[in-house]
Amino acid sequence: MNAEAVVTERAPGDASSAVTDLYRGHALGLMRLALVMVGDRPTAEDVVQEAFTGLYRRWSRLDDRDKALTYVRSAVLNGCRNALRRRRRPFRVQHEPPVWSAEAAALVGEERREVLAALHALPARQREALVLRYYCELSEAEIAAAMGVSRGTVKSTTSRALDALGRILGEGQ
Amino acid sequence: MNTTEQRLTEALKAAGGTLGPQDVPDLVLPARRRSAPMMLAAAAATLAVIAGGTLLAFGRESVPVLGSAGGDVRVSVFLCTKTSSNPACDKKDATQEEKDEIKKYLMRVPGVRKMEYVSKSEAYLRFRKDMEGEKGFLESSAKSGDIPDSFQLTMVSKVAANRVLEGNLGRPGVDQIVMGRS
Numbered sequence: 113m114n115a116e117a118v119v120t121e122r123a124p125g126d127a128s129s130a131v132t133d134l135y136r137g138h139a140l141g142l143m144r145l146a147l148v149m150v151g152d153r154p155t156a157e158d159v160v161q162e163a164f165t166g167l168y169r170r171w172s173r174l175d176d177r178d179k180a181l182t183y184v185r186s187a188v189l190n191g192c193r194n195a196l197r198r199r200r201r202p203f204r205v206q207h208e209p210p211v212w213s214a215e216a217a218a219l220v221g222e223e224r225r226e227v228l229a230a231l232h233a234l235p236a237r238q239r240e241a242l243v244l245r246y247y248c249e250l251s252e253a254e255i256a257a258a259m260g261v262s263r264g265t266v267k268s269t270t271s272r273a274l275d276a277l278g279r280i281l282g283e284g285q
Numbered sequence: 286m287n288t289t290e291q292r293l294t295e296a297l298k299a300a301g302g303t304l305g306p307q308d309v310p311d312l313v314l315p316a317r318r319r320s321a322p323m324m325l326a327a328a329a330a331t332l333a334v335i336a337g338g339t340l341l342a343f344g345r346e347s348v349p350v351l352g353s354a355g356g357d358v359r360v361s362v363f364l365c366t367k368t369s370s371n372p373a374c375d376k377k378d379a380t381q382e383e384k385d386e387i388k389k390y391l392m393r394v395p396g397v398r399k400m401e402y403v404s405k406s407e408a409y410l411r412f413r414k415d416m417e418g419e420k421g422f423l424e425s426s427a428k429s430g431d432i433p434d435s436f437q438l439t440m441v442s443k444v445a446a447n448r449v450l451e452g453n454l455g456r457p458g459v460d461q462i463v464m465g466r467s
Contacts, residue, residue: 128314131314144300148297165313172357223296
């Protein structure tokens with residue numbers, strides 16, 4: 113950063129009000145994202161809380177406050193990835209059955225449960241690309257930023273993921 | 286949209302839809318540190334500089350650093366003068382070459398929001414202005430030559446401020462580096 117740069121305008125108020133505002137606007141969407149990634153509500157809640165707490169702690173180090181949403185979205189994805197990795201066996205210690213399990217069928221319906229189960233059979237990055245596109249409806253650039261990859265990677269990953277998903281669902285018929 | 290995409294979109298919407306606004310808990314943020322210690326540290330730094338004292342570079346974890354808006358951290362890089370007690374200064378003012386070299390390096394440190402060069406006389410004027418109303422202190426201590434020439438930087442974070450510290454402590458012409466308001 114050029115040392116001669118003029119002082120940039122900073123958002124008034126301290127970190128906690130800025131982070132709280134962001135939370136109010138986006139926590140529901142992010143919890144839903146986390147829910148379809150990890151499958152159960154309490155884990156989704158934890159992941160989102162952690163992501164915002166992390167944002168708060170790093171607030172002063174954020175180069176660009178406008179990137180706060182991207183940061184917290186990436187943090188949610190990372191948190192979900194870690195949560196899934198920690199579960200060596202699926203459904204081992206669950207607060208609730210994941211949304212793609214047989215038990216959850218009553219809640220979301222069999223067809224949808226089948227699709228979600230297929231989604232969870234995909235590699236993590238493919239699942240993320242699909243969810244960010246078809247659920248969060250983010251642009252390719254936004255998906256690339258959230259996943260920390262190039263737009264080209266997003267394109268190819270999404271296309272591969274859809275093919276794979278289609279094959280899994282096709283096999284089920 | 287073909288069937289797979291449609292099925293996916295609907296399934297995700299249904300799953301996510303099981304959560305509503307009522308399910309979002311309140312955000313609980315970790316408690317903030319109080320600012321009183323910061324004020325004391327900054328005041329102590331100012332006084333110690335006037336007294337031409339020892340190195341005041343705070344370690345990474347030791348003292349909370351005063352920031353203005355958000356996480357901004359002020360760093361003062363004080364240059365050698367004839368009266369500097371730092372042996373590295375060799376009782377000489379920093380040369381123009383040394384100042385240019387310091388400026389060149391500082392401009393390359395990542396995270397600099399603002400940088401200005403403050404001469405001895407300018408610094409003294411500012412000091413007098415800051416201390417207005419504290420008669421006893423002014424009369425008994427600082428004279429114009431006591432506050433050295435310095436580069437005043439505003440860094441975006443404590444981490445960035447530490448970079449200034451690490452990169453410049455031994456540099457020719459640098460007497461002291463102080464974190465926080467000067």
